[in-house]
Amino acid sequence: MSRRNVARFWEWGRKIICVGRNYAEHARELKNELPTEPVLFLKPPTAYVKEGSPILVPHYSSNLHHEVELGVVVGKAGRQIPQTSAMEHVAGYALCLDMTARDVQDQCKAKGLPWTLAKAFDTSCPVSDFIPKERIPDPAGVELWLKVNSVTRQRGSTAHMIFSVPFLISYISRVMALEEGDLILTGTPKGVGAVHEHDELQAGIEGVISMTFRVGRQAAVHN
Numbered sequence: 162m163s164r165r166n167v168a169r170f171w172e173w174g175r176k177i178i179c180v181g182r183n184y185a186e187h188a189r190e191l192k193n194e195l196p197t198e199p200v201l202f203l204k205p206p207t208a209y210v211k212e213g214s215p216i217l218v219p220h221y222s223s224n225l226h227h228e229v230e231l232g233v234v235v236g237k238a239g240r241q242i243p244q245t246s247a248m249e250h251v252a253g254y255a256l257c258l259d260m261t262a263r264d265v266q267d268q269c270k271a272k273g274l275p276w277t278l279a280k281a282f283d284t285s286c287p288v289s290d291f292i293p294k295e296r297i298p299d300p301a302g303v304e305l306w307l308k309v310n311s312v313t314r315q316r317g318s319t320a321h322m323i324f325s326v327p328f329l330i331s332y333i334s335r336v337m338a339l340e341e342g343d344l345i346l347t348g349t350p351k352g353v354g355a356v357h358e359h360d361e362l363q364a365g366i367e368g369v370i371s372m373t374f375r376v377g378r379q380a381a382v383h384n
């Protein structure tokens with residue numbers, strides 16, 4: 162482990178690799194076919210936001226969605242990692258939100274364009290504090306939940322992931338090198354929906370951690 166503290170992974174400026182459509186019921190609720198391979202996209206480190214700062218609706222969106230996800234924090238670099246040793250590369254976990262400008266994503270999909278505007282804007286990746294690996298003995302046995310203004314919107318178990326955490330680590334490391342401090346977002350269960358300015362989001366991993374965020378709005382841009 163390096164002298165930098167991976168428990169503050171969001172300060173490292175490393176990759177945020179996101180997996181999409183990894184839960185069948187979520188793929189179906191957005192009318193997508195089930196993937197035969199993981200769907201990957203990236204967020205920049207400027208997407209991170211921590212409790213105490215607001216999630217900002219991008220100035221070009223009027224339909225920002227919440228997606229609660231289990232994040233995997235990489236603790237050991239690697240390329241072409243076999244599934245059998247994939248968990249040796251995990252330092253720990255984080256509770257994450259993959260905030261998504263759904264209206265913009267729908268436009269990108271219709272035009273066959275990448276999802277960058279919809280997924281990679283500043284504050285699109287709210288994260289909890291670091292959760293040491295020992296606190297989650299099995300990443301396939303985690304219950305995720307999310308409430309908006311105290312009303313439950315999402316509740317789902319990571320047991321229902323299509324592609325497991327070891328499979329995802331192995332698959333991603335055959336596309337790009339994994340580095341210490343990288344974060345992998347593993348996809349969202351069903352129940353995604355809109356949030357608006359002034360809403361309060363609470364999310365949790367049952368029995369492990371919870372976090373609260375307020376929603377604000379980016380100032381409109383005038384050229």
Ligand SMILES: O=C(O)/C=C/C(=O)CC(=O)C(=O)O
Nearest residue numbers: 180181182183191193348349
């Ligand atoms: O294909 C779509 O319409 C939307 C897909 C996503 O936003 C994928 C995810 O980010 C996810 O499943 O967590």
Ligand SMILES: [Mg+2]
Nearest residue numbers: 228259348349
């Ligand atoms: Mg997602």
